[in-house]
Structures are given as structure tokens and as C-alpha cells.
Amino acid sequence: MGVSSLPLAGKHETTRARTMEWYDWALSVALFVSFLAALYTAFIYAPTEAVQGDVQRIFYFHVSLAWLAYLAFFVVFLSSLLYLWKRSDSWDVAARCSAEIGVIFTSLVLITGMLWGRPIWGTWWTWDARLTTTLILWAIYVVYLMLRAYSTDRARGARYGAILGIVGFADVPLVQMSVVWWRTLHPGPVVSLEGQEHLPPEMLVAMMVSLVAFTLLYVFLMCQRMRIERLKEQIQRFVESEGIN
Secondary structure: OHHHHHHHHHHHHHHHHHHHHHHHHHHHHHHHHHHHHHHHHHHHHOOOEOOOEHHHHHHHHHHHHHHHHHHHHHHHHHHHHHHHHHOOHHHHHHHHHHHHHHHHHHHHHHHHHHHHHHHHHOOOOOOOHHHHHHHHHHHHHHHHHHHHHHOOOHHHHHHHHHHHHHHHOOHHHHHHHHHHHOOOOOOOOOEOOOOOEOOOHHHHHHHHHHHHHHHHHHHHHHHHHHHHHHHHHHHHHHHHHHOOO
């Protein structure tokens, strides 16, 4: 039975590999097309802002990156909760991978914000409430990644990381609501909680297209990062089974 099951296992793995190749291809094409559309709508379709000029076009990418950073850290929050409940390593891996992507997106949020703020505010950085809470959010999850990287006990590191991932997410609503709760230099929400839009239709379209493009980028990066972790686990199991030092 063991011998006869080998061809079936091989066929199953081949089918799975082909499915993943098709999925990667479709996602890559969608990602490429969406970013072309985002560039077109941001730089050509959307009108030039009357006061800020062309530098305002950073807005479409800056806001999209911020929302995807929120999403990435929400995945960390949810996966951490599920890890503490289920004690499943797959949830721990998902939290760690999403935290890495979230830190990258938050770094880009800070960079694009400074590039936008320099010509408008006349300074690269100011201790504005939105900027300060965003920097704190970035620092929390950098510490999370350092905790995971340097922990000598994997189970303990996963447990402590899950707690930090849950507690750290409390800063996300602070970041989002900072422009409402405090007086800041940062612009207010472009879409209010009541659904009122503060952007011309063309600018809103450009923002939504950019948001779709960065959402696909997040999905693509998560898929690739999770696959790398699965391969690392398979290699580790093989090394342990073969007794390789």
C-alpha cells in the first residue's frame, strides 16, 4: 500500500504545484495591470490640485500604503489571537509574515509623508499627532520583529510576540483618529464616517485604484512569504529526519 500510494502522492503534489503556478501567474498579471492603472489615474487622469500642485499626487500612494499597513497589522492582531487560542504554528507564521509587510508599508508611509510634507509644510518632520502615533506604530512592530528574531525559545517567542502583536494594534485607531481628536497639521479624513466625500470624483477614483493595487501587492507578498516559511519548515523536517547537523 505504501508503494502504491507514492504515485498518488506525486500526482497530488504535481497538481498542487500547477495550481500554485497558475495562481501566481494570475495574481502577477492582476498586480501589474492594477499598478499601471494606479500610475495612470494618479499622474494623468486625476487633475492637478489647485493649491499644492503636482506634489499632491503622492497622496494616492501615501493613503493606500497607510490603509494596507492597518490591514497588515490587523492580520497580525487576528492571527495572534488565534495562535493563543489554537496554539497552531500556522497562525504564528501568518502573524510574523504580515508584521514584516506591515513594517515595510509603514516605513513607506513615513517616507512618502516626509516627501509630501517638505514642500507643503517647509520641513521634513514635525511632531504632529498623526506623524508621532505612526512612528510609534512602526516602532512597536519593529520591536515585535526583533523579539521574534532574537528569541532563543521559539514557543516563548511566539507567545510573547502574539501578546505584543495584540497590544500593539491598539495604536492603529489612535493613528486613524488623531486628526479628529487633536489639532494637527495633517489633513483630515478624505471620506468621513458618514460617507461624505471630500475629494473630486476623479481624485477619489485614483485613490481607489491605488488602494486596489496595493491590496493585491499585500496579498502577493503574503503568499510568497508564507510559501518561503513552508519551504523552510519542510527543509527543517528533512534535516531533522536525516540527522544532518
